[in-house]
Amino acid sequence: MCxxxxxxxxxxxxLRLPHxxxxxxxxxxxxxxxxxxxxWNRTTLDNDTSSLVTDKYVSVKIDHF
Known part of the structure; x- marks a missing residue:
């Protein structure tokens, strides 16, 4: 997708995705x-991965596509 x-x-x-x-x-x-x-492979979000879920979007920090 990206x-x-x-x-x-x-x-x-x-990377911010609306939901x-x-x-x-x-x-x-x-x-x-x-x-x-x-x-497709599932990527695990660990404690070192910055992520945020709100009522309007999901956000995750990435360093590559």
Missing amino acids: GPQNLHFDVPVE SASNNGENWSFALKSGTGNE
Whole structure:
């Protein structure tokens, strides 16, 4: 969805995606995936990954596409 593929940033940038899901903490989850073609891999957000979920958007810091 984002690209061009293999683009690297000198500093992390914020990728912000709008959403309209209900964020009540029980029935809602966010999955970050990467891949090429029809093959997708789930990317785990750990304590070192800066991310934010609001009622209007999901934001994650990335250093490449």
